Amino acid sequence: MWLYRIKPSVTHEPFHPRPAHARLVGEFDRSTTAATPTQLRWRPPEVPLDPPLDFIDGLYTVCGAGSSFLRHGYAIHMYAANRSMDGCAFCNADGDFLIVPQQGRLLITTECGKMLVSPGEIVVIPQGFRFAIDLPDGPSRGYVSEIFGTHFQLPDLGPIGANGLASPRDFLSPTAWFEQVHRPGYTIVHKYGGELFTATQDFSPFNVVAWHGNYVPYKYDLSRFCPFNTVLFDHGDPSVNTVLTAPTDKAGVALLDFVIFPPRWLVAENTFRPPYYHRNCMSEFMGLIYGIYEAKADGFLPGGASLHSCMTPHGPDTKTYEATISRADANEPFRLSGTLAFMFESSLIPRVCRWALDSPCRDLDYYQCWIGLKSHFSHDNGATASEPAASP
Ligand SMILES: O=C(O)Cc1cc(O)ccc1O
Numbered sequence: 601m602w603l604y605r606i607k608p609s610v611t612h613e614p615f616h617p618r619p620a621h622a623r624l625v626g627e628f629d630r631s632t633t634a635a636t637p638t639q640l641r642w643r644p645p646e647v648p649l650d651p652p653l654d655f656i657d658g659l660y661t662v663c664g665a666g667s668s669f670l671r672h673g674y675a676i677h678m679y680a681a682n683r684s685m686d687g688c689a690f691c692n693a694d695g696d697f698l699i700v701p702q703q704g705r706l707l708i709t710t711e712c713g714k715m716l717v718s719p720g721e722i723v724v725i726p727q728g729f730r731f732a733i734d735l736p737d738g739p740s741r742g743y744v745s746e747i748f749g750t751h752f753q754l755p756d757l758g759p760i761g762a763n764g765l766a767s768p769r770d771f772l773s774p775t776a777w778f779e780q781v782h783r784p785g786y787t788i789v790h791k792y793g794g795e796l797f798t799a800t801q802d803f804s805p806f807n808v809v810a811w812h813g814n815y816v817p818y819k820y821d822l823s824r825f826c827p828f829n830t831v832l833f834d835h836g837d838p839s840v841n842t843v844l845t846a847p848t849d850k851a852g853v854a855l856l857d858f859v860i861f862p863p864r865w866l867v868a869e870n871t872f873r874p875p876y877y878h879r880n881c882m883s884e885f886m887g888l889i890y891g892i893y894e895a896k897a898d899g900f901l902p903g904g905a906s907l908h909s910c911m912t913p914h915g916p917d918t919k920t921y922e923a924t925i926s927r928a929d930a931n932e933p934f935r936l937s938g939t940l941a942f943m944f945e946s947s948l949i950p951r952v953c954r955w956a957l958d959s960p961c962r963d964l965d966y967y968q969c970w971i972g973l974k975s976h977f978s979h980d981n982g983a984t985a986s987e988p989a990a991s992p
């Protein structure tokens with residue numbers, strides 16, 4: 601990657617620890633996080649109008665695994681911010697950010713140029729780029745996954761062949777943009793080992809006149825995704841909807857998959873169409889960008905989140921289950937519209953930040969959404985499992 605700059609980035613004052621940003625984690629140990637197999641769900645965070653919070657101050661870690669120091673692991677963050685970054689740029693030395701805005705557009709100035717990213721689009725900012733985020737719509741919130749030690753790539757398409765899912769041509773990188781201004785006191789906020797440091801300089805870091813190479817920020821419009829799914833019977837694994845994957849050294853085992861559940865036709869016959877009930881070796885963090893997720897009639901709201909960790913059972917809530925099995929038109933094609941959910945799915949088991957477990961947004965009654973699920977099993981003689989047949 602070559603950057604043609606007006607002035608090298610090296611010209612700055614020493615780094616100093618930034619007054620503690622208590623809610624960012626780069627190393628998932630017992631000091632700030634806990635392990636829990638419990639099903640977790642959070643209501644969407646309110647975006648406060650006061651105090652002023654820019655993207656950096658509004659960013660907080662929810663869960664993650666591993667360590668940015670050891671270059672293996674991931675962190676899942678959320679942000680709720682109400683003002684543009686001013687006189688400062690952010691730089692993440694720990695890993696790559698994949699940002700999923702849910703409310704409010706992000707106008708991101710990077711060293712490679714500017715990108716306007718709307719809810720329904722995602723943006724990836726690779727490790728080490730300096731960037732500043734303006735909020736043209738005011739109060740804004742969304743989700744961020746951060747990966748340590750590797751990068752996102754398109755999944756192998758396997759038998760799908762050449763076309764489908766996310767297409768390389770739909771990933772957009774910015775055109776070089778620069779400002780040549782004297783900016784005394786301009787601050788670089790540097791995330792390093794999960795901690796923040798600041799250094800001042802007297803010029804804008806956005807001074808790249810031209811660049812070439814392929815290590816660049818990029819954005820992607822999720823409506824460009826071409827979903828594949830069952831066209832006759834059964835329910836495919838959600839990994840069929842992988843937009844981007846961050847691999848581990850073990851083939852087929854992801855450090856982090858970014859998977860979406862976009863609008864699409866449901867056409868499977870003689871099939872329970874919502875997600876099956878399951879346990880799973882992966883851990884699943886889910887968010888909702890808009891609409892209603894197909895497996896949750898209530899309680900999982902746009903801007904909210906859920907976490908089902910490795911081997912913790914989960915699936916549709918009771919209301920969704922009952923509505924599904926009593927549908928008269930269960931075999932008719934149905935267009936699932938007006939919804940966009942996503943999942944950050946990892947083979948590493950997350951530890952959860954204590955402030956996320958204690959958050960007022962935590963839905964402590966989440967487990968109740970499955971209470972009341974009834975057995976519909978019946979023996980050949982027609983007796984139900986809850987009413988055992990009389991002995992012969
Ligand atoms: O748990 C979830 O809701 C995500 C999910 C969706 C699906 O269609 C199949 C499996 C799965 O984990």
Ligand SMILES: [Fe+2]
Pocket residue numbers: 878880884908914
């Ligand atoms: Fe799941």
